Structures are given as C-alpha cells and as structure tokens.
Amino acid sequence: MLTTVLxxxxxxxxxGLEGVRVEVEADIADGLPGFHIVGLGDRAxxxxxxxxxxxxxxxxxxxxxxxxxxxxxxxxxxxxxTAFDLAMAxxxxxxxxxxxxxxxxxxxxxxxxxxxxxxIRGTLAIAAHLDRLGVQRLYVPAANVxxxxxxxxxxxxxxxxxxxxxxxxxxxxxxxxQEPTEPPPASTxxxxxxxxxxxxxxxxxxxxxxxxxGAHHLLLVGPPGAGKTxxxxxxxxxxxxxxx
Amino acid sequence: VTSIASCVGMLPPGSGxxxxxxxxxxxHTISAAALVGGGGAAPRPGEVTRxxxxxxxxxxxxxxxxxxxxxxxxxxxxxxxxxxxxxxxxVLPGRFILVAAANPxxxxxxxxxxxxxxxxxxxxxxxxxxxSGPIRDRIDLQVTVPRQRAGxxxxxxxxxxxxxxxxxxxxxxxxxxxxxxxxGPLNGALTGTQLRHDAVLDRPSRALxxxxxxxxxxxxxxxxxxxxxxxxxxxxxxxxxxxxxxxAEALQYRESG
Numbered sequence: 143m144l145t146t147v148l149x150x151x152x153x154x155x156x157x158g159l160e161g162v163r164v165e166v167e168a169d170i171a172d173g174l175p176g177f178h179i180v181g182l183g184d185r186a187x188x189x190x191x192x193x194x195x196x197x198x199x200x201x202x203x204x205x206x207x208x209x210x211x212x213x214x215x216x217x218x219x220x221x222x223x224t225a226f227d228l229a230m231a232x233x234x235x236x237x238x239x240x241x242x243x244x245x246x247x248x249x250x251x252x253x254x255x256x257x258x259x260x261x262i263r264g265t266l267a268i269a270a271h272l273d274r275l276g277v278q279r280l281y282v283p284a285a286n287v288x289x290x291x292x293x294x295x296x297x298x299x300x301x302x303x304x305x306x307x308x309x310x311x312x313x314x315x316x317x318x319x320q321e322p323t324e325p326p327p328a329s330t331x332x333x334x335x336x337x338x339x340x341x342x343x344x345x346x347x348x349x350x351x352x353x354x355x356g357a358h359h360l361l362l363v364g365p366p367g368a369g370k371t372x373x374x375x376x377x378x379x380x381x382x383x384x385x386x
Numbered sequence: 387v388t389s390i391a392s393c394v395g396m397l398p399p400g401s402g403x404x405x406x407x408x409x410x411x412x413x414h415t416i417s418a419a420a421l422v423g424g425g426g427a428a429p430r431p432g433e434v435t436r437x438x439x440x441x442x443x444x445x446x447x448x449x450x451x452x453x454x455x456x457x458x459x460x461x462x463x464x465x466x467x468x469x470x471x472x473x474x475x476x477v478l479p480g481r482f483i484l485v486a487a488a489n490p491x492x493x494x495x496x497x498x499x500x501x502x503x504x505x506x507x508x509x510x511x512x513x514x515x516x517x518s519g520p521i522r523d524r525i526d527l528q529v530t531v532p533r534q535r536a537g538x539x540x541x542x543x544x545x546x547x548x549x550x551x552x553x554x555x556x557x558x559x560x561x562x563x564x565x566x567x568x569x570g571p572l573n574g575a576l577t578g579t580q581l582r583h584d585a586v587l588d589r590p591s592r593a594l595x596x597x598x599x600x601x602x603x604x605x606x607x608x609x610x611x612x613x614x615x616x617x618x619x620x621x622x623x624x625x626x627x628x629x630x631x632x633x634a635e636a637l638q639y640r641e642s643g
Contacts, residue, residue, distance in 0.1 A: 159431060159478055349529040349639060351552050355559035356573035356618030358611075359462060359484040359524065361447070361517075364531030 149237035152248040152277065153229035154268040155221050161264070161271025165215045166226055166249075168233035173209035179230075181214030184222040193253050194230045201257035201304035206238040224252035225262040228281065231304055236311060246278040250286070257304035261285035269293040281307075281317075410437040410482075414449040418457045423469040423478050432469075434461045434480035447486035448516040455521055458484070462524040465575055481575060484525065488517065526574065526611045527639040559621040573618045578610060585617040591630040598637050612636045 151166045177191045198205045212230050214221055228251035236243055250268060252260040265286040272280065273294035282290045284300035291298050299317050301307065310317050346362060353360040412421060412433045423432035433442065444450060461467045465481030491510040495503045505513070522528075563572055566584060571577075576584060587595065599609050613628075615636035620628045 157476065159435070159476070346529050346531045347552070349527045351556060352615060352618050352622065352639075353483055353485065353527055353574075355556045355622050356563070356614065357481075357483050357571075358526035358574040358615055358618065360486065360527045360529070361522075361525045362485075362487045362529050362531050363490050364487075 147237045147240050149233045149242055150245065151229040151232040151236075151243050152245060152272070153226050153250060154248060154272055155223060155225055156264040156267060157219070159264075159267055161268035162219065163272060163275055164219075164221065164226065164229075166229040166233050167213045167215065168230065168237045169211045169213070170206050170234070170237045171209045171211070175207045175209065177210045177212075179212045179214070181212075181217045182220045183214060184220070186224050187214075187221060187226065190224065190227055190230060193224075193255060194227055194234065196255045197227070197253040197257045197304055198231055198235060200255065202308055203235050203304075204238070206234070210234060223263065224260075225250050225264070225268070227251060227253040228259060228283075228301070228304075232307070232311075239312070241311065244279075246276065247281065248272050248277045248279075249281045250290075251281070251283040251301060253304060259283045259301045259303060265289045266293050269298075409441045409443065411443040411445065414444070414446045414451075416454055417451065418454040421454050422457045422461065422467045422480070423476075431478050432467075434458070434467055434482065435478045437482035438479045440482060442482040442484050444484065444486040446488060448488045448513060452516070452518075455516075456518065459520055459524065462521070465571075481571075483574070486525070489513075490530075523605055523608055524611075526615050529639060555622055558624070559618065562621045562624070563618075573614045573621070576614055576617070581610060581613055581617070585613050585620075585628045587613075587628060587633070588630075591616075591628065591633045594630055595633050595637075598640075602637075602640060604640065608640065612640060615639060 148167060148169050151168075153164045153166050154161050155164050156162065177195060179187060179191060183190075195205050212233065214226065229249035231253060232243060232249050250262055250265060252262050254260055261283045265282055266289045269280060269282070269290040270293035273296060277294075278296050280290055280294060280296055280298045281301050282298060284302045287298055287300035306317065349360055349362075352358060410433050416433065419432065421432050422434045423430060447455070461480035461482070462484060465479070466477055467480045468477045491503055491505045491513050493504045495501045503510070560572070567580070571580075573584075595609065595612065598604070598612075602608075604612070612633070613636075616628050616632040619632045619635050620626075623632070625632070
C-alpha cells in the first residue's frame with residue numbers, strides 16, 4: 143500500500159528586489175493528522191498553515207486528514223510573505239489526489255480564508271525571473287495580471303478564487319489565459335501649484351529647473367516661511383516630464 | 387525598472403507601467419534603515435530605492451538623524467545602495483534627485499537683511515555642522531532662498547513663467563542629453579571620463595574654473611559637480627559647448643553653501 147504521496151508546485155519570492163525561484167513540495171504521509179511547513183519561513187508563512195487549510199476546505203476540496211509536510215526549496219534561503227499560499231494549496235490538493243503538476247507552470251498568490259486569491263507584492267520582479275527560467279504558464283492573482291504581463295511573454299492566468307482551479311486539476315481542462323489588453327497606465331496625480339503662482343524666488347526656480355533637467359541634487363537654505371518647501375509642490379510637475 | 391513599486395506594494399492593483407516618476411518625502415525622524423533599506427532578516431528596499439529615478443525630498447534636512455543622513459553618501463554618489471543584513475545582502479538601485487531644504491540657523495534668520503538672528507555663533511556653527519561636509523560636497527546646487535517682502539508677495543501684475551514653459555525647456559534639455567548619450571546617464575550622474583568628453587572647456591572658462599576652485603577650496607568632486615551643472619545649463623540654453631557663462635552660473639550655486 144502506498145503510504146506517502148508527493149507533489150511539487152513552482153513558485154517564487156523576492157530577495158531584495160530580485161525574484162527567486164522557489165519550489166513548493168507537499169508530502170502526505172500516514173501518521174497523526176497535522177500540517178508542517180519547513181524551509182526557513184517567517185511568521186506570515188507559519189500562519190499560512192491556517193490560511194491554506196481553511197481555504198482548501200472552503201473551495202470544494204478536502205484538506206487531507208493525514209500528516210502533511212510542505213517544504214520550500216531552496217531550504218537555506220529565508221522566505222517571507224504570503225505569495226506561496228497558492229502554490230502550497232496547489233501542491234497539497236494535487237498530492238492528496240495523487241496527481242503531479244506540470245513543472246513549467248508557476249503559482250503566485252495569497253489565499254483568503256474563503257479561498258479567494260489576494261494580490262501579492264513583487265509580482266513583476268518574480269514574473270520576470272520565472273520568465274528567464276523558462277516558465278511556460280503563470281497563475282497569479284487577478285489583480286496582478288497586468289503587472290505580470292509586463293514581465294513575461296508566457297500566458298498569464300489571473301485567478302480570482304481557488305475554486306476556479308477545480309476543473310483544471312480534476313478534469314485537466316486548461317484555464318484560458320487572459321487576453322492581452324493594454325494595461326491602463328497608472329494614474330497621474332494632478333498638481334495644484336504652478337510655478338507662475340510662486341512670487342519672486344527667481345534664483346530658486348532657476349536652480350529647480352537645472353536640477354530637473356540634469357538630475358542634480360539641490361539644497362535650499364532660507365528663513366522660515368520664505369517658501370523653501372513651496373517649490374516642492376510643483377516639483378512633481380517639473381519632473382513628471384520624463385517617462386520611464 | 388520603476389516598477390520597484392510592485393515590490394514594496396505601492397503599485398495600485400491592476401495597473402500597468404508607471405508613467406510618473408516617484409516623489410518621496412520622508413519625515414525627518416526617519417531611521418537609517420528605513421531610508422536606505424533594511425528590514426529584519428532579508429534586505430528590504432527603503433525610501434532611497436522607492437525614489438529611484440524620481441525625487442527624494444528632505445525637508446528640514448538638518449533635523450534628520452546623523453546616521454540616516456550619512457547613509458545617503460553612497461546613493462548620492464553612485465546611485466545605488468548596498469544593504470547588508472544577517473541573512474544576506476543586496477545591492478538596491480537608488481538613483482534619485484535629492485531636494486533638501488533647511489534653515490540657515492536654529493532661529494532661522496541668519497543672513498536675513500531685516501530681522502536679527504538670535505543665535506550665538508556657536509549655535510550657528512553647530513547647526514551648520516549637522517549637514518556634514520561630505521554630504522554638502524555631494525549636493526550640486528546650493529541656493530539661498532530669501533524672505534519675500536509683503537509688497538512683493540501681494541503684487542499681482544508680475545507674471546512669472548508657468549510650469550509648462552519651464553517644463554518645455556527641461557524636456558528639451560533632457561532630449562539633448564539623450565541624443566548625446568542615448569543609453570547613458572543624465573548629466574547629474576556622468577562619470578569623470580564621460581564628463582571630460584561631454585563638457586570640454588575652452589581656455590577662458592577653464593581658467594575661470596581653476597581660479598574659482600582655488601579660491602573656494604573646491605574638492606575634486608566639487609569641481610566635477612560644477613562641471614556637470616555647467617553642462618546642464620548649457621543644455622538648457624541649447625548650446626553645444628560649455629562656455630564661460632555656463633561655468634560662472636554653475637559656480638554661483640556653490641558659493642552659498
């Protein structure tokens with residue numbers, strides 16, 4: 143009798159500002175029911191046990207009543223955050239049903255208790271890194287799709303709810319990737335103050351202009367109330383001239 | 387690259403590339419770790435990195451904690467910051483424009499033509515010293531902002547230039563820099579070698595800079611910074627070469643420091 147089953151799901155995290163590939167392994171073995179996470183996780187990761195377990199049960203799956211161990215490899219790299227929730231759920235659900243997951247697909251996302259998938263930080267950097275590693279399909283929170291698509295040419299699937307994955311996992315019906323749409327440019331802030339509204343201070347304004355043109359550092363010295371801080375309100379305006 | 391925002395959770399959900407450079411204005415009680423990046427175990431980007439390719443505005447810069455201010459030295463010069471933490475280290479980008487504001491002395495009125503400064507020379511000296519030489523040295527433009535007379539403030543007939551006009555010049559100047567160095571840095575970040583190539587001085591302007599450097603005791607770095615500013619002034623004026631007037635204007639922004 144087979145007493146232990148294993149499934150792997152690919153995920154990623156941030157280190158500094160770089161994406162790092164993380165492999166999530168779930169093992170289900172006979173023994174006292176329990177759920178353990180190893181692989182240098184921080185507090186948010188230890189708490190993932192509760193999130194993942196409840197989310198699985200609330201999404202039409204059954205959390206296995208056996209001994210579940212999740213390992214995050216490379217095990218020596220400290221990991222933090224909640225981006226692994228979805229990958230953990232993927233590994234556990236599929237280990238329980240004795241299926242394996244494609245190793246060129248990656249999973250990112252935080253789970254809510256009801257199984258909804260919440261946005262995570264750093265999708266862009268992680269997606270860029272996974273793209274370099276040749277990942278063919280990316281599952282991310284629906285709110286992070288636009289970001290992920292900037293970084294990768296591979297199909298990006300936005301997930302709203304863990305439940306959405308049921309048919310894919312159980313029947314093998316692939317989920318459609320979202321149509322590439324032109325992402326809405328991030329909003330621009332309106333600025334109330336115009337340079338013309340600032341009286342005098344021609345010298346300071348000129349310095350401001352030079353600083354903006356050549357990316358120079360600037361120090362303004364003056365008595366209280368002279369308006370040193372004032373240029374700052376329109377500062378934003380002057381610099382917004384550059385793209386990127 | 388600007389979507390560092392994603393990593394620090396500042397990107398609005400569902401949005402694409404950011405079109406506007408960041409503007410960060412940390413309060414002066416900020417710690418060094420929050421400014422340049424820190425965090426518990428793994429390196430985490432700080433304000434410096436959040437301001438990458440944008441503006442870092444430090445109001446009341448003299449009130450910042452000493453260690454926080456000094457930690458700005460590396461990013462001011464190199465445009466990046468090395469953060470070492472117990473569980474590994476990372477080099478984070480941090481090429482920002484520092485805009486700082488300060489009072490000339492604790493009471494704020496030193497050098498004011500109308501109102502007397504109430505500080506002792508000792509107090510003034512100590513206050514100035516809060517902005518250390520090495521930091522001061524790294525700031526290209528140093529400007530005194532005098533108080534405006536009430537009459538000047540209330541006069542409505544003088545029409546100053548609007549932001550749009552200034553912006554046009556700034557954009558043009560940036561384009562000129564880009565044509566010169568399509569992939570290279572803006573003037574503020576030119577290396578010494580690039581600078582020698584881009585800002586060639588004629589004889590009179592060289593003489594001017596030499597005399598000024600001598601008289602103002604400018605460091606080698608400060609001379610380079612003057613040159614960079616002169617290059618930008620020339621770009622703003624649409625001039626290909628850097629001439630004496632450009633150097634002279636650039637020098638003006640050094641003396642007040």
